[in-house]
Amino acid sequence: MSIAVVTIDGPSGAGKGTVARLLAHALGFHLLDSGALYRILGQAALSRDLSTTDVPALVALANQLTVTFPYTASRTDVSVDGEVIGSVLRNQAVAEAASQLAIYPPVRQALLDLQRRMRRSPGLVGDGRDLGTVVFPDAHAKIFLDADVEVRAMRRYQELIEAGQTVELSAILRDLEIRDIRDRTREVAPLVPAADALVIDSSEKTPAEVLAAVNEYCRTKGIGI
Numbered sequence: 041m042s043i044a045v046v047t048i049d050g051p052s053g054a055g056k057g058t059v060a061r062l063l064a065h066a067l068g069f070h071l072l073d074s075g076a077l078y079r080i081l082g083q084a085a086l087s088r089d090l091s092t093t094d095v096p097a098l099v100a101l102a103n104q105l106t107v108t109f110p111y112t113a114s115r116t117d118v119s120v121d122g123e124v125i126g127s128v129l130r131n132q133a134v135a136e137a138a139s140q141l142a143i144y145p146p147v148r149q150a151l152l153d154l155q156r157r158m159r160r161s162p163g164l165v166g167d168g169r170d171l172g173t174v175v176f177p178d179a180h181a182k183i184f185l186d187a188d189v190e191v192r193a194m195r196r197y198q199e200l201i202e203a204g205q206t207v208e209l210s211a212i213l214r215d216l217e218i219r220d221i222r223d224r225t226r227e228v229a230p231l232v233p234a235a236d237a238l239v240i241d242s243s244e245k246t247p248a249e250v251l252a253a254v255n256e257y258c259r260t261k262g263i264g265i
């Protein structure tokens with residue numbers, strides 16, 4: 041049997057990252073935060089004064105990337121070329137740049153191979169937009185985690201404030217709506233639930249409640265005990 045993969049897709053702020061980490065921790069699986077890959081390119085574009093439309097340069101960058109996601113029950117780190125990069129990936133400018141460059145098929149293709157190589161024993165939990173539809177269509181369990189846009193904006197706001205950033209809720213809401221539309225309507229790998237995904241609305245659920253539902257579902261698919 042192929043190496044187990046659980047995919048958790050959905051829009052920004054639905055709680056995918058937290059649930060993916062907790063699930064990976066419970067199962068002892070590897071973790072893939074695919075949004076961070078797009079953010080690394082977004083951050084590189086911003087810091088090198090590169091345009092998010094410069095596809096050949098972005099592909100070259102993507103092809104050089106060596107990324108791992110060391111994590112504990114309470115935090116996920118991103119390690120690029122063996123060095124942990126801090127909160128720099130979490131700001132709004134980086135998220136916006138990531139979403140802009142994510143529309144280009146050659147960029148997505150370059151990151152596709154990288155993501156598939158992360159499927160290693162004993163298993164992988166990955167979160168993103170297209171993991172169940174494009175990256176791992178044969179995943180053993182697929183979840184689509186959604187939530188009302190106002191709830192998602194508030195969660196992102198609290199996360200950024202806790203990280204010490206100065207942000208406005210209304211600006212976050214607007215940015216989320218713009219990114220949502222772009223992610224849902226792009227031609228390649230748009231954000232849609234896989235036909236065989238379990239859809240969960242986390243608007244009125246705690247992370248523990250979502251995790252319980254996801255765990256239960258995974259067990260029905262033969263993952264976990």
Ligand code: C5P
Pocket residue numbers: 052074075076078079135138139140142167168169170171219223
């Ligand atoms: O999940 P996160 O907010 O970190 O993702 C940042 C951006 O990267 C998203 O808005 C989306 O455009 C892009 N992305 C993607 N496919 C993925 C993960 C993220 O296109 N699997």
